[in-house]
Amino acid sequence: MEIAEELAKQQKAISVAEFFEKNRQILGFDSAPRALITCVKEAVDNSLDACEDAGILPDIFVQIKRNGDYYQVIVEDNGPGIVPEEIPRVFAKLLYGSRFHTLRQSRGQQGIGISAGVLYSQLTSGKPTKVISKIAPSRPARYCELMINTAKNEPEIIKEEDMDWERPRGTRVELEMEGSYVRSRRQSVFGSLKSAAIVNPHARITLVEPEGNIEVFERATEALPKKAYAIQPHPAGIELGELIKLLRYTDKKKLRVFLKETFSSIGTISAQELCSRAGLDPETSPTGLEHEEAKRLLAAFKQLKMKSPPVDCLSPIGEDLIKAGLEKEFRLDFIATMVRPVCVYSGNPFLVEVGLGFGGELEKESRVEILRFANRVPLVYQQGACAITHAVESVSWKNYSLGQPTGSGVPVGPAVLLVHIASTNIPFTSESKDAVADVPEILAEIDLGLKEVARKLRRYLSRQSVLSERREKEEIIRKILPRIAKKLSDILEKEEPDIGPVVAKIMGNLLVFRRKDAQNGLTNVQIEVENHSDLVRAFKLHEVLKQEAVAVSPAAKVVSLGDSYDYHWKLTLGPGESTTLSYTIHSDDTALGEPVVEGLDAEIVTGARVI
């Protein structure tokens, strides 16, 4: 026998279940604490997806119990339930799911997550997974004990029976596995659920920890997220192989119909336009297209400016709910949010949302916490490998009032950043879904979103500093100056000095300061007007007198009011300028009313009444 024939005997297909059995790190089960987190996360994701599809406000119960050397993970939801026939395959067959073949935003995509949990559980504890599911109050619940036949990647049903269950509908899954429960850091069951609660503010999640401690992440809104609809692929960025595959297997008889029906954002007119650009007959059969022709068609896709993909395939969290989510889990002084428009990479629509929280009880000297989310799922591990982190690091944060000691990298300061990427297909770097790949289109969108919230932060902080300067001045004026004046008068046993002129100078106000000097039956009046601000002030100054004045300098307009006279001057003073007005009255006992300023705000005038 030839060697090749000898070797050929050993060749055989590998079941996907066997493959993952040997490569569990790919699925996120590489360490004991992590396995527990991944398992909870996958089960919770499934529950959230199911509830969303059914239009139910999720109420999810998670319990971790210690059982000797093992941990029991129980996740229970109020979702629509799973029909009895499907239960075994949903939980005990890898790559089985409802979402892989549609273009729509959902948490789960490939149908691996929870079955990988089942696989890990049976590998480490040797015990079957117990599932209860009920689809209507009138129907009995179905109870199953399941394992995966790894050689065949098929479910093995250990036990199956109908039973009573107090819930009207929902699903409960119970797995037992090796694990390790940590609490304090973000990479924990608690931390990952807390993050999930931020981007799923419509969900209530209850966690019962091994020691019996109960944590409830209460919902911040009763409104369900907008439902995401399935769409056709978008022509922008589609690859040649994918196009050829679509052409070969279509049931459409004409190319123009194929284009219009297979892709989103292509209508009758753009289909015609594409065909003529590619030099192809719109009426030809798509299945008969040559390789060369397919290439021309792809080139035409790239030339033609296509409209963006429809938004309804994506379900963004929205600015209001990002804000509510951040407010719910942090104490903050300021929150800025931004939802970017829908964009496309490789034919997949995606959208970036960014939230920034600042101040409050956040640590002032430590690195900013980055909360990463993809399709409403928190990303916990491999922060350094993620496009979100890379985009954060490349922003020059010093321009936006946050510290960045080395000029690049994660900024330092009392802030928290939230970035959510929603897409029909998130480009993860690996199947464990820890990090988003550095796709240029996605990096660019995150960058724009980050800079937008950063600009909002900078505006907020500069407004704060103006306010605090104003507050500082008010403290001087209201509390300190009057006390200094009082003490000085105590020491010197004199009248308290008028602090008005000093107040005007400190506040940058317009100061009106009048002196009277009576002698020989005449009263000479001088009014000093000083502009202490940085701006030009134009206004009228009125003096209302009981009798006519003489030697009025500069000349003033006089309006007789019957029993009195209104003298007024029209004045314009530049920054720092001052002027003196004067007049004389034939009387040595003149009670004068306050001078009146017309045309300025009251808070910028000292020493006069403002009308």
Add this chain to the structure above:
Amino acid sequence: MEKTEITQKKLEGLAGDLYNQFEKGIVPHISLPSRTKANIEYSTKDDVWVYGDQETLRSVKTVRGAKTLLKTVYLSELLIKEHLKNNRGSTLREIYYISENWDIAKFHEQAESDRLIEDLEIVTALQREDFHVRPEEDGAAVFGPLKLQEKTRRGEKEIHCQEDVGEAGYQIPFNVDNVKFLSHDAKMVMAIETGGMYARLIENGFDEELNAILVHIKGQPARSTRRFIKKLNAELKLPVVVFTDGDPWSYRIFASIAYGAIKSAHLSEHLVTPTARFLGVQPSDIVDYNLSTDKLTDQDMQALRAELTDPRFNTPYWVKQIKLQMDLKKKAEQQAFAGKGLDFVTKKYLPERLTEMGII
């Protein structure tokens, strides 16, 4: 005019200035010489270090400046109405506690009130004794052939600083103005850093043998100690030598006696003895007498480096000694002489050193 009256007039003048600034619409302010190392310069007139021309402005434009001025007027009122008018006094610490009742004018720590009193000394060109403010600790002790008279609350007392005092010596009062020198039989004044060495010299009869007035300065000398040394030097025309440990911190003790301190440069003319000379322990003594030593710490090295940039140590003698010590990386205490026998310091080291300095 009596001193109290002058003091009161000056403090009221300060308040009057601020009052007039309000009346004239000038933002109230006080300007003070800036109290940093960069603003210390040598006055050839008095041979002491004084503040230069740099000034800092304290105005009510900022909350900090406004609060300081508020505290200044509160403090002025206390000094005028409680101290001067009633002939009472307080210690620095008591003033800090008195401010408890001043609401937003309250001092946050004693250092703050101490500093403000120094500011008032500068602005009024007076001394805190004039304000009836005294330090917590007493002045140091004196032992030697000196007869003086002290004005106390129980009348005037005549004291001979060898015959009428105990082993510890005569205690310098906080207000040296109350002391009058009557007669003496001394050839020099020796300021000594440590109590151990002061006691050693008394035990060995060094004061009688060499007619020396010994002053125990207790580490960094208090103001009254420095005034007392200055008074001995100025009135009795006695040379002053300073005997300390051989480490960077002790050189600063010498500097404060001979050149003045940054904090009190405004009082240099009252406190500083420019002719005072450094006796030892010199870094070169470590080599010459083969003394037992300790290693210099990082802080010691840092202090030596800082002294090389200090204008007060910018003389060939000091530069040479400091550089030598940085090479040796060693320091020695005064007590290190005991390793050569209890009499070594009085029989050998001091006579040799004083001869070398031309004092005996």
